[in-house]
Amino acid sequence: MYVGRTNRFLVGTIAALMLAGCSATPPAPVARSTPTPSPSPSPTKVGLCQPFPDRLIDDFIGRYNAESREGLEMLVTDDRIEDVVASAYTGDSSFDGVGEWAEAGWSQHDRIRSAGYGAFHPTKDGFQMYVTRWSRALRAEGIGAVATSIDASSHGCSIDHLEMSPGSEVQAKPEPCAFYDAFGHFPAVAENEPDGCRDGTSDHARQNHVAVWAGDEALVWGGTRGGLFVWPSVALDGFTFDPANDSWDEVDPPPLPEFVPDVGVWTGRDLIVLGSKPRPNYELIAARYSPASETWERIDFPFDDWSGFEAMWTGTHVLLWGGPSHTRDLELRGALYDPVTDEWRRTSRAPIAGRDSHVAVWTGEEMIVWGGSNWRSVLGNGDGAAYNPATDTWRTIAAAPIPGRQWLPAVWTGREMIVWGGSYVSRSRADGAAYNPATDSWRRLAPSPLARRHYHSATWTGTEMIVFGGYDYDKTFGDGAAYDPVTDSWRKIARLPIDPRFTHTALWTGSRLFVFGGIEDHGHMALGDGALYDPRRDRWRRVIPDL
Numbered sequence: 001m002y003v004g005r006t007n008r009f010l011v012g013t014i015a016a017l018m019l020a021g022c023s024a025t026p027p028a029p030v031a032r033s034t035p036t037p038s039p040s041p042s043p044t045k046v047g048l049c050q051p052f053p054d055r056l057i058d059d060f061i062g063r064y065n066a067e068s069r070e071g072l073e074m075l076v077t078d079d080r081i082e083d084v085v086a087s088a089y090t091g092d093s094s095f096d097g098v099g100e101w102a103e104a105g106w107s108q109h110d111r112i113r114s115a116g117y118g119a120f121h122p123t124k125d126g127f128q129m130y131v132t133r134w135s136r137a138l139r140a141e142g143i144g145a146v147a148t149s150i151d152a153s154s155h156g157c158s159i160d161h162l163e164m165s166p167g168s169e170v171q172a173k174p175e176p177c178a179f180y181d182a183f184g185h186f187p188a189v190a191e192n193e194p195d196g197c198r199d200g201t202s203d204h205a206r207q208n209h210v211a212v213w214a215g216d217e218a219l220v221w222g223g224t225r226g227g228l229f230v231w232p233s234v235a236l237d238g239f240t241f242d243p244a245n246d247s248w249d250e251v252d253p254p255p256l257p258e259f260v261p262d263v264g265v266w267t268g269r270d271l272i273v274l275g276s277k278p279r280p281n282y283e284l285i286a287a288r289y290s291p292a293s294e295t296w297e298r299i300d301f302p303f304d305d306w307s308g309f310e311a312m313w314t315g316t317h318v319l320l321w322g323g324p325s326h327t328r329d330l331e332l333r334g335a336l337y338d339p340v341t342d343e344w345r346r347t348s349r350a351p352i353a354g355r356d357s358h359v360a361v362w363t364g365e366e367m368i369v370w371g372g373s374n375w376r377s378v379l380g381n382g383d384g385a386a387y388n389p390a391t392d393t394w395r396t397i398a399a400a401p402i403p404g405r406q407w408l409p410a411v412w413t414g415r416e417m418i419v420w421g422g423s424y425v426s427r428s429r430a431d432g433a434a435y436n437p438a439t440d441s442w443r444r445l446a447p448s449p450l451a452r453r454h455y456h457s458a459t460w461t462g463t464e465m466i467v468f469g470g471y472d473y474d475k476t477f478g479d480g481a482a483y484d485p486v487t488d489s490w491r492k493i494a495r496l497p498i499d500p501r502f503t504h505t506a507l508w509t510g511s512r513l514f515v516f517g518g519i520e521d522h523g524h525m526a527l528g529d530g531a532l533y534d535p536r537r538d539r540w541r542r543v544i545p546d547l
Contacts, residue, residue: 053117053127056154061114061131067106069099075159082163084192085148085170086110088137088179093188098162110135115147115228118522126153128165130228130523141182143172147227149523169194171227171525176202194525204528204545206235206517210264210273211505214291217242218507218514219271221251221289222261226519226526231278234258239545240291241516243509243532248546251289254296259285263311265318267339272299272318276307288339302344303335310360312367314389316340319367321347321387323356330354330374334367336389348392352385359410361417363437365390368397368417370435373406378424380404386437398440402433411460413485418465420445420483421453428452428472434485446488450481457506459513461535466493466513471502476520482535497542498531514543 056075063071080094081101087093089108095101115130129152134145149168153161170192172178177197183189196202209223221238236258238251261275271289276282284306286299308323309331321334332354334347350369358372358379363386370384382399408422408429420432430452432445448467456470456477468480478500480493496515504518504527516530533540 061112072098076162077160078162084188087186087188088183091186108135108137113230115230132230143178145173147171147229169524173233176225176525201528205526207503207519207526210261211507212266213507228523250547265313308356312362351394352383357406361410361412371405378404400442401444402431407454409458411458411465423454428454448490449492455502459506459508461508469501476500494538496531496540
């Protein structure tokens with residue numbers, strides 16, 4: 001059984017625009033070396049800086065790190081700079097021009113590294129830089145680095161407005177709230193402190209984590225703390241939650257290198273997780289956690305470094321398929337792992353294109369694969385397949401009545417695979433369809449009361465699919481709806497008593513929907529709270545780890 005796996009976090013706008021045929025750098029987070037400052041920008045060479053601001057970002061960071069005040073003042077014409085991080089250096093967050101702001105940072109040997117950039121903000125001439133910063137003042141407080149975002153608006157090849165993004169949080173590494181703990185005596189820092197740091201939930205914050213229902217308790221483990229560090233701030237801890245007794249217990253970190261889980265499956269006895277080290281070589285790590293003995297064991301993975309796959313429990317094996325071998329082509333073969341014999345074997349080659357960000361469900365006999373992206377186009381319409389591990393054979397499935405898409409979940413009802421939402425290029429979707437493998441046929445779902453979205457969750461309760469949360473390139477959602485496949489009808493559910501979120505996990509406990517973690521906006525800290533939903537009473541209650 002496989003439940004509650006989040007999509008890997010991507011900066012969706014840039015990735016989507018790339019799929020539309022635009023030329024851009026890969027989506028954040030990516031590691032980029034500090035560039036050599038380029039010659040003074042020419043306002044007439046608009047094409048070099050717009051619509052993608054790569055040159056502006058490289059010029060800005062290069063000149064800042066080279067401590068070139070003259071170069072920065074030629075590039076940035078804003079006469080007022082607001083930056084909460086700089087409060088750690090001067091006690092003030094407001095500066096008269098880029099020169100004064102830069103000198104404050106240079107006094108503490110402050111350095112900036114790009115972790116990518118996001119949606120054009122706040123106008124078509126604006127963009128948002130996600131950055132990692134480090135300095136003597138931060139290191140003196142035990143902070144290795146902080147992640148935040150900077151808003152910029154540009155005209156041609158110059159920046160006419162620059163400030164730390166309004167509402168942006170300053171996340172520290174390794175402890176998310178350490179910046180506010182260290183510098184909270186400065187008014188600008190105190191005013192910027194996130195609610196999660198005030199109420200303690202950020203101590204448990206995570207996204208890109210795994211969550212499974214382990215018989216009588218939820219098991220939540222791993223992930224990242226949010227923000228957009230060049231290298232993510234990894235969470236190797238976890239917890240169990242017993243909703244019947246409202247009790248929590250810690251899961252100790254494994255004696256393994258830092259890694260971010262791609263998938264987690266529950267075998268009926270153990271949690272098996274597979275993911276990649278964030279650096280330097282992206283080595284795949286596989287491990288098994290036994291709740292009975294509270295012990296971890298590393299699993300040897302005999303194939304090339306690999307990520308981006310979907311995974312499920314077949315009843316006897318862990319089945320993986322899809323994703324890239326990092327710098328290699330997308331995978332057309334999967335893998336099967338037998339935890340009893342501790343042995344792996346490869347699946348046969350699939351008859352469809354390799355892909356990432358797809359959906360896959362286990363029917364009891366087959367794995368059905370649909371949707372996703374091959375990094376050039378979105379897949380799904382007429383491009384799905386089913387795999388039978390007993391015979392090591394594939395079959396193509398009928399074409400879907402809806403366009404292809406990525407960044408969406410799927411559920412198996414016992415009769416149909418249901419998909420809803422997702423993203424097609426730069427537009428979220430609000431439609432869905434159900435596939436019946438017995439008849440190799442699809443049907444469209446009735447219109448949903450929910451707005452378009454992707455990065456949402458979908459959970460099967462035994463009678464309904466509950467959709468919650470998500471993101472649409474502009475807004476994060478905190479609402480949800482339940483779909484009944486028997487009547488082909490939807491009902492809105494009560495609004496949650498927690499912040500809107502996406503890239504969270506959601507699983508069915510047998511009587512309640514348990515939602516946990518996720519993130520409210522790109523670049524923010526992850527969330528460390530959750531909620532339980534009772535569909536019979538249409539009621540939620542917030543839950544906070546008591547550890």
